[in-house]
Amino acid sequence: MKAENAMAEGDxxxxxxxxxxxxxEPTDPSLGIEYHLPATxxxxxxxxxxLRSLCSAAATCRSLRACASHTLSFLPSFHLLDIAPTLxxxxxxxxxxxxxxxxxxxxxxxxxxxVGYLARPSLHELCLHNCENLSGRLLTTVGTKCRDLR
Numbered sequence: 001m002k003a004e005n006a007m008a009e010g011d012x013x014x015x016x017x018x019x020x021x022x023x024x025e026p027t028d029p030s031l032g033i034e035y036h037l038p039a040t041x042x043x044x045x046x047x048x049x050x051l052r053s054l055c056s057a058a059a060t061c062r063s064l065r066a067c068a069s070h071t072l073s074f075l076p077s078f079h080l081l082d083i084a085p086t087l088x089x090x091x092x093x094x095x096x097x098x099x100x101x102x103x104x105x106x107x108x109x110x111x112x113x114x115v116g117y118l119a120r121p122s123l124h125e126l127c128l129h130n131c132e133n134l135s136g137r138l139l140t141t142v143g144t145k146c147r148d149l150r
Contacts, residue, residue: 077102
């Protein structure tokens with residue numbers, strides 16, 4: 001009865017604290033992290049993580065996955081030598097990124113179909129390990145597209 005009277009008197013959502021009780025922040029656990037932190041703050045935090053930590057954060061929830069995906073499109077370096085990704089794993093990790101300067105990968109699970117993801121015009125450094133499944137086509141494409149390699 002008391003709760004009904006409170007609602008009848010115009011009290012706010014029962015999931016919402018009053019201003020004197022914690023600043024009016026919602027206590028509803030179904031609200032995502034983006035409700036509590038602005039996207040720019042999330043992007044700043046994620047941009048300071050190494051690649052492994054960024055991927056781990058992306059695996060936790062949809063909000064962080066979306067923000068991590070956005071962050072990947074601005075990383076200046078992408079170094080993934082701990083695992084050998086397949087092309088299916090590499091596609092979402094290497095979105096179009098005009099800021100990518102350094103790429104280091106273990107290529108033992110990649111073939112010539114991945115050449116488009118590896119040869120980027122913005123690259124200054126390209127370090128590929130275990131390239132036995134890649135043909136000379138990669139060298140031709142890299143020479144054509146990656147004019148700024150050192």
